[in-house]
Amino acid sequence: MIQIPALWLLFGWLVLMVVLGVMIGAHLYHGFRFGRHDPLTMTANSLFLAVVIVIILATMALLAPVDWSQSFAVSLPGQIEQLELPNSPLDIPNLLDR
Amino acid sequence: MYHPTSFPGQQPDEKIVTVLHRHWFVFATQLARIVLMAVLPLIVLGVIVSWTNFRFESGTLSYTLLVMGGSLYFLFLVNLLYGFWLDYALDVFIVSDKRVVDIEQAGMFNRTVAEQRLYRVQDVTFEVKGLVRTFFHFGDVYVQSAGERQRFVFEDVPHPDRVAELLLRQMDQIRKAGEQDLTDPDAIMRGREPIPHHQHPPTGGASA
Numbered sequence: 440m441i442q443i444p445a446l447w448l449l450f451g452w453l454v455l456m457v458v459l460g461v462m463i464g465a466h467l468y469h470g471f472r473f474g475r476h477d478p479l480t481m482t483a484n485s486l487f488l489a490v491v492i493v494i495i496l497a498t499m500a501l502l503a504p505v506d507w508s509q510s511f512a513v514s515l516p517g518q519i520e521q522l523e524l525p526n527s528p529l530d531i532p533n534l535l536d537r
Numbered sequence: 538m539y540h541p542t543s544f545p546g547q548q549p550d551e552k553i554v555t556v557l558h559r560h561w562f563v564f565a566t567q568l569a570r571i572v573l574m575a576v577l578p579l580i581v582l583g584v585i586v587s588w589t590n591f592r593f594e595s596g597t598l599s600y601t602l603l604v605m606g607g608s609l610y611f612l613f614l615v616n617l618l619y620g621f622w623l624d625y626a627l628d629v630f631i632v633s634d635k636r637v638v639d640i641e642q643a644g645m646f647n648r649t650v651a652e653q654r655l656y657r658v659q660d661v662t663f664e665v666k667g668l669v670r671t672f673f674h675f676g677d678v679y680v681q682s683a684g685e686r687q688r689f690v691f692e693d694v695p696h697p698d699r700v701a702e703l704l705l706r707q708m709d710q711i712r713k714a715g716e717q718d719l720t721d722p723d724a725i726m727r728g729r730e731p732i733p734h735h736q737h738p739p740t741g742g743a744s745a
Contacts, residue, residue: 443598448605452609456608456609459609466619474627483619487615487619490615491612491616494608494612498604498607498608501604505595505596505600511598
């Protein structure tokens with residue numbers, strides 16, 4: 440069983456969001472620079488920006504309930520948990536006591 | 538749509554004859570693919586939730602990964618779609634009364650403007666390949682020239698036959714106006730309009 444701090448997931452997600460943000464910013468720059476005289480392109484630019492903002496806000500709202508100070512426990516494949524059973528037949532002193 | 542009224546390097550007396558974009562079907566195909574990529578995971582998720590007991594409880598690892606992964610995935614798709622739109626809307630092929638200009642966005646940080654004077658154009662051909670292109674009347678126009686960039690391709694333009702005809706007509710007009718004077722390389726190199734052939738000074742006389 441390994442423990443993954445929730446903050447690690449958050450930082451990893453933020454890094455990927457920054458990379459995506461650079462790509463989105465580059466597209467927006469081209470869209471506003473070369474399409475500023477065209478109403479249809481400006482509409483598409485604004486719509487794209489609005490959708491990006493909505494997705495980011497929705498994600499932040501959905502991630503708000505997460506406790507970032509916790510760690511997520513992940514079982515590794517093949518790991519067997521040792522369970523303590525009451526009155527186990529292997530518990531020889533109990534058998535002898537009956 | 539991006540319909541420029543001027544383009545880089547346009548001369549004062551140069552007029553734009555036509556501005557071409559790719560056919561709308563090209564963007565529609567890309568849009569359909571993106572929509573499919575967006576809807577398919579949602580369907581799979583719905584099937585998993587409805588057919589199994591698996592639930593995404595708020596605050597759990599699966600929930601967190603789903604939200605984070607989903608936001609990255611949909612932002613990527615939206616960005617991809619917008620890139621396709623910019624490619625469709627901002628890539629233009631311009632035919633003026635003097636040259637052909639190809640403005641293309643190749644990648645995020647790469648914009649190419651290629652131009653060729655019409656008198657250097659040697660051959661114009663067009664190609665309509667496939668059922669969809671035949672049905673929707675769009676195809677490629679190939680412009681063969683004698684310049685550094687020997688071949689222009691106007692990809693997926695509507696009615697390529699009319700585009701080819703227009704280009705040939707423009708080339709004919711230039712030839713008839715006598716503007717093509719390949720014996721005056723200095724004028725061509727300086728970027729001026731070459732002296733029409735009938736206006737050349739007589740042999741041995743002072744030059745104009």
